[in-house]
Amino acid sequence: MPGEQQVARAWALSPRTSWTEAADLVGVTASDADGVRRKLRRLGIRHQQRKAAARSTRERWLPGTSGSWE
Structure with missing residues (x-):
């Protein structure tokens, strides 16, 4: 969807901005903004x-190894 990045940025720039407000700022529908949210x-x-x-893979070391990637 064109504008996804703009909607996400508009929402992220202000902690008080709702997804609907971000949609209005960018000029897309609230439904489009909800799609970005999802x-x-x-x-x-x-x-x-x-x-x-x-993390779980990294924590399992092979027997006989020192536990280091080096």
């Missing part, structure tokens, strides 16, 4: 899941 939430959840998976 997309960012989904991407955030995916990031947290991948971060947790990477």
Whole structure:
């Protein structure tokens, strides 16, 4: 969607801005802004899941290794 980045920035620049207000500032519909909100939430959840998976993988060392990547 064109304008996703602008909507996200408008929302992020002010902690008191709602998604509807961000939509008005950028000139898109509130429905479009809600789509951006849902997309960012989904991407955030995916990031947290991948971060947790990477952490659990990193914590498992092979027998006989020093526990260092070097």
